[in-house]
Amino acid sequence: MLLVAPLIIILCIFYFYPLLKLFPESLYRDGHLSLENYNHFFRTPLYTFILFRTIRIAAETTILCFLLGYPTAYLMASVRNPRITALMMLCIMLPFFTSILARSYSWIALLQTKGFVNFVLINLGFIERPVRLLYNEYAVLVGMVHIMLPFMILPIYSVLRNIDTRLVKAARNLGANSREAFIRITFPLSLPGIGAGVMITFILALGFYITPALLGGPSTLMMSTLIDQQVNRLGDWEFAGAIVVVLLASTILIVSIFDKLVGLDKIYK
């Protein structure tokens, strides 16, 4: 079949070939073949720290999204009234379709010193004067959870919705209480949805750029903002190439771990 050919050709020229070239090109420093770029990355504590921070923030985002997303998906799957389901779906889809930039801007307005969150905290008496909520790791985390949450809820919901309710009823009939029925029936059956949600969230969070760039500060550099800094501010493409390879390698490593555990095909369904 030649139908897939045009797409493959375009992707090969502008995507696969450049990706394959990344590694050999990252081995050059000032035109000479060397491991200097990688040496520089792994010998400088700041850079390895940024790599670990990126993985940590991605993991924190994923855990928070799961803790908030699972109950939401669970309730949505168990609601009988189609209007309420539709309303809940709207609350999830509207942010999902709205520009990430627009939502980041909203968070800046909410979290700034004179913003809504400080206003509420002062009026509730939790704090006496405005605190600095922006440009730190917490702001990045809040913004990322807000953006990733729909990616966690939707796959879990689609699995939960299709679980045969008779299984749960049978378990209850056979003497299980609601908690046992959840732990032994519903939760294990929803694992494929959880796997897909966790995988998408973690992978996207790993390469996230906009939120750390806008809600984070200089002390919250992540891999993608570090690449941006090296390219656009310092113009060091050779060193940036090595960071790109490290980010790409970490992503591929994590994707293949998930592929073993969950199966990649799951996320397309």
Added chain:
Amino acid sequence: MNPSAPQEKRILLIGFVTLILFFLILPTLMVIPMSISETRYLVLPPKGFTLKWFLQFFTDPRWLGPTLLSLRVALFSAVLSVVLGTLASLALVRGRLPGKRVIYIMLMSPMMIPVIVIGFAAYGMFVRFHLIGTTIGIVLAHCIICIPFSVVVISANLQRVDISLELAARNLGASARQAFFRITIPSIKPGIFAASLFCFVESLDELIMTMFIIGTTKMTLPLRIFTEIRFRISPVIAAASTVFVIVATLAIVISTYIDKKK
């Protein structure tokens, strides 16, 4: 066992989820009051009512130019991604292709690899083909990002279409081309619509690929918003963001409509 316990748990769950839904929806909708209030930021209670930020958004060439460019790019990228995605889906679902799984994962991979990695890698190629700063270049860059969505949606739709309809048409004397345009295309229309919508919205919001490809003479809407947030924080951003919320609402309305028709 206390019989009211499950009921209490349920109420707790409902309360918790309601808070989560507020967390999702409030920051999304908050740009609307911000875009029509006189003050730079949302002050409580909101002060004044004005449409001047919208007026500036729709008249100031610094905003209008990038908006028109973004709309044009989004339209082209949606069309190109959907045409290429439809062809690829046909080959993947209907064709006898060796290594289908590998090709499928290859086509999906732009969804998983960080966009900044793709942008960084592709930059050199775009330079070599003199595509930096051209509309075609930006469209092509957006297509790489949009392709996975297009292939996922359209091939899923194609999988549900009964192949015996096409075979019947062929049996009744239709040429391969006739069967394709009269049977196959109409039956995957919902998938094509949904994919176009997805790609359009995705391209309209694309920032990172654009940053690498755009050069110095052009500006897209997301790039304008990004630079404004970083250096100026003008209230026009709220007006632009409101336009994005309206686009999202339209996208949901249209996709619900497509779903109902199915």
